[in-house]
Amino acid sequence: MKTMDHDFAITLDVGTSLANHTGSWRTFRPTYVHRLPPCNDACPAGEDIQGWLSFAEAGDYEAAWRALTKNNPLPAVMGRVCYHPCENACNRAQIDSAVGINSVERFLGDMAIAKGWRFTPPAHKSGRKVLVVGAGPAGLSAAYHLALFGHAPTIHEAGPAPGGMMRFGIPKYRLPRDILDAEVARLADLGVRIEYNSKVADLQTTMKEGGFDAAFLAVGAHIAKRAYIPAGEAAKVLDAVQVLRSMEGEDKPLLGRRVVVYGGGNTALDVARTAKRLGAEEAIIVYRRTREKMPAHDFELEEALEEGVMMKWLSTIKNVEAGAITVEKMKLDEKGFPQPTGEFETLEADSVVLALGQDVDLSLLNGVPGLEMMDGVVHVGPDMMTGARGIFAGGDMAPSQRTVTVAIGHGKRAARNIDAFLRGETFAPPPRHELASFDRLNTWYYGEAPKTMRPMLEIARRSATFEEVVQGLDESNALYEARRCLSCGNCFECDNCYGVCPDNAVVKLGPGKGFEFNYDFCKGCGLCASECPCGAIAMVAEEI
């Protein structure tokens, strides 16, 4: 309709295109999703690594530490002894090199100790008592999570100090004891009670006397496996557990000038490196297979070789006499098993240390009905409960890869299930998100940033002292490292979706709040999903 208000030849009022809801064109709808980062997927302790790195990236280290310790109470320990499966899974490895997650974790753990950060105690106490047997990583982790749930955990520890294998197995040059003590003290501060030199001989009696509602067993595996080797009377044969344990006492083990270690695991390397530090001129590891077949981690072998530890591959010890051993050369058959060759060799050796693995002392379980043992360990269900109701077990005494991190994960899982058990419920783990695999990412958007190497202690000092070999990162290095995280599968507010939408159909909600789609105008072109660096947008078919 022509009105008098309009200029010549104008018949209609000017309108805005906002009246035109182009969302009706859409056949696919973008949706914000969370996908599981490979690091989180790989972490045996179930850490939300991407989550805590995102705080560290912003320089909020306390928030990062608090997010980290939701799942793992020992980050300073973990940042030293964890074999970081997270880094092996890291998508960044396919761009340049994996994010140094472990070094950032250590940085946060050390900062927490330096700044005296404490855990927030639970708001409510349940009054329920839980017995934890063993103050190793599994026991400490379980007690921590139980305390956070408001329960009252008491740890009975057979030894004189906390840590289990973290203290009596891992040498000081890998884990300084003041670090371990500081993190355990923080747990005690939260209300975790630890009774030392208090070996549980009879579980049922201890539970009854203490009025415990449930128990978590984590006594570890401290009995060295032996192999039958003919040995002369004057021959000096020790085992790795004994050697590493006695390192914690006043009297250091007397190993002599030439030390032979028998075995191919990380413990064998620990003993050989310890022997070098105690003054041995030669530390030789005798292993029946090859380097490729060695169960020890490659980086630990590298560190040992740097320190002058020698390797005798494809060899078995046939006989031990005072001052010398006889080894037989082996060869691998088609299946990769070592077979004897009949060729012998004599090596000078003042002592032989057997590092052939460890067994569990299961004597405390005598008389507990319902328990099942398999291959020398206690059988547990997915909820970590043994065959006996209310009795849970984890760590090295349960089926496990026997690492500190796995033990910490066991402790957490057991605590969650114990908490549910105490409330008469069943713990249902939350559903896992779809994996944020490398092909989900648009890696164009990540800058080139090679990994920061951790400074290493010079070789000379490593062979003579028990100072820590691997050093930490300083703040700027740790920040740089944290910022290398790709944030796989989870929005990091890069504004790409908001920027690349040709239809202004992405609404920015403000810092920390992310974005939402305005489906009135979204045409479903999919640019936001294609250009999302971290794979946090999925295109879902519309029902038409």
Added chain:
Amino acid sequence: MTQAKTLQPEEARQKLKFYQKGTFTVGNRLVSEEERSVQASEDRSNALTSGHRACQGCGEALGARYAIDAAMRATDSDLIAVNATGCLEVFTTPYPETSWQLPWLHSLFGNAAAVATGVAAAMRVKKKKTRVIAQGGDGGTTDIGFQCLSGMFERNDDVLYICYDNEGYMNTGVQRSSATPPAARTATTPAVGPSPGNVFGTGKFLPKIAVAHNIPYVATATVADLHDLERKVVKAMSIHGARYIQINVPCPLGWGAASCDTIKLARLAVESGLYPIFEAEHGRVTQARKIRKQVPVREYLILQKRFAHLFRDGVDDPRVARLQAICDAHIAEYGLLGEDNEV
């Protein structure tokens, strides 16, 4: 107009380099608001707002918002746009509706540069500081509007002319323009006969012609590099006189590509060397954007149906090598490989 903004994107780019992620993204939560792109801001003007009728994944709609939003910020929103006929005019402003959030004028297909000259003159007469942008597609710029544009350059009128180059007349049904690349199939260069698609050896690369006019500023840009694009628009708005920016804007419809691949295609055009990104001042090339991760042009071509005839029966047509030779020539001419020393 705020002159002070001019150096900031340069500085921001340097600072952004320190950050390991978000360097190439639109925004970055780890840097201050001022250091982020215009498009990262909740306060961007959205000069080309929602509800427009561009196809899904339209590169031109994206490029136009990127450029005009940056110009709006650089001029404190004291800006008038003059539009040539073309997709950008048709999809934004079907009478009486418009998507433009600034004073906007459309006259004819070929006279945008001349109309902008007139608007700039009018502002001068009225003693206003309002800045003027003329904009159009490659058809309205390199073919139909070329005479008006050359005149505007030659007179050094105070206008920034922005060409959104989607390499054809997409609005009228994908006909060839003088900016259509060799071998591309269009409605007027069908993929039939002994030399299917557009011919080799013709067409014009208008940025070079603009440089030859010795005007104060000429630049090419791409929707695949927002930071570079915004920096160039801001720089152009800090200069008075005739300026020309040509932005590569992929067209999913005309190129026969997936709507979600618009930015990817723009990126591949740059990273293959097919679309050189550079800037020139007063007749001399002063900066070229280095290729970051070089790709063969094949990767760019194979995503587009307009080049499908080059890959029939699983065999690469010899024309692919000829297109690669064009890329290689660009790389040599503009020095597109090597370290980026200027930023």
